[in-house]
Amino acid sequence: MNADGEQLGVKSTGTCFGLLERVRVRGGAGISELARDTGLSKSAVHKHVQTLSTLGFLVREGDRYHLSFRFLAFARQARDRLPFARVESTVRDLAETTDHTTDFLVRENDAVVCAVQTPAGTGAGPEHGEGSVVPAHATAGGKAVLAYLDEAERDALLERRGLPRYTEKTITDRARLEEELQSVRDRRVAFGREEFTPGVHAVASPVLGTDGRPVGSVSVVGDTRQMSGKRLEEDVVGLVTSAAKTIERAVRTA
Amino acid sequence: MNADGEQLGVKSTGTCFGLLERVRVRGGAGISELARDTGLSKSAVHKHVQTLSTLGFLVREGDRYHLSFRFLAFARQARDRLPFARVESTVRDLAETTDHTTDFLVRENDAVVCAVQTPAGTGAGPEHGEGSVVPAHATAGGKAVLAYLDEAERDALLERRGLPRYTEKTITDRARLEEELQSVRDRRVAFGREEFTPGVHAVASPVLGTDGRPVGSVSVVGDTRQMSGKRLEEDVVGLVTSAAKTIERAVRTA
């Protein structure tokens, strides 16, 4: 059974991507393993995996299956929707000048996804990594996006995702979240204060499209010590908003 | 109907990835468009696309659907099977010293897929790009892999893919191909001479695993003028085989 009890139009597509996802997080898996993970019968898993193999999206190696390099083509296409070279270099610069892990998140329907991540040399922060879905209510980058959605879209996203608690500082109250988002709009900056990962602070600034709707956000993350102190914080805020503006220009002209 | 008349275990997975593939090559598509492309009914496409959207792998923008950044996560996982940093830097170096587009192909079951591609500054060669399936019998990199497969595996791959003709120089005869592969084994180098794209030559060298089976190949491509002449060709051959050896070491120790 799928984790989320949503009604899907095409059920087998759900199980198919469920399997792919399991293979991904395990970094390769066998048939029985997947059957246990998903609750499907071995024969069903076998059939799916075989299909995905002949289609060329899973690769068999011995009795383990891995994700194919063909997904690189899909990833490229996703990237091509952004002026990727500019975005990446801007993010990289920001990471270098701040010496912190830097992300560019994009909004996708009712989710926020990490599109670019440049880990800093030193900081081995908690990296979900590119392509992962980020909790909007519990991260700086997520809140930066959320704040600039119109109410209908925000409702849709939050209803879809809920307000799950990750730490004791996670905002799980909708009204409280709205307050926070108002302050984000006031300053055009969002802060993350251990709401997702203990010991991790973050600063983010939104990237808005020509229509004023949020395309995504730029965020810098670091551990609590590094990302506190008035001066430092204000410096980082300036750098982040500046980078966001740069990307905003690039996105709008593209 | 799917292009290939193969029997798939899970049919709807086939149509699902067929749709994703169409979205990819078009760089975004609408429902009716996809229905025409695939021959399915609009309602069927609608259902599939809706499913993929709620799963988060397609993103709706207006009435067009695009591939999600979530595929980056799958791509990352695929890459993690290689010592990626080493492989990429080696390929990049080779591209810079030769000033030609350079590829690293990997074998996957019965296909050869482009895993890394570094385009040279000048040469805007015919780049399928990372993640694309490469015809094994018609490219230097493909032949480098093919030559080191054992007969059963080679048979499987060639039967699966056939020997389609791309140019007048494409090798479409199995016996002729075997001769060529023998010469590849003799020199540990494969050449591509406009067998896939007119005006394009290439040089490739295999990367073998500890078991002697081919992991993939390194190849340098360029236009006919650049990639001819004894001296140049021999120089490139040396550089390519050297790079392949470097990657081979990296792969084996990983």
Next chain:
DNA sequence: GCCGGCGTTCACTATCGGTGAACAGCCTTT
């Protein structure tokens, strides 16, 4: 030599993927 794990195969059946027709909205055309 046995047990417990694996991947594979097979018939069977309820489920569901796909169809085609009808609908509503939004353009451009007349």
Next chain:
DNA sequence: AAAGGCTGTTCACCGATAGTGAACGCCGGC
């Protein structure tokens, strides 16, 4: 304005099929 053509969307229907569970052959380790 009205008509036509294009979208995306919905619905009831039916046959194909995704998933089950049991049986099989295989391999490695106690």
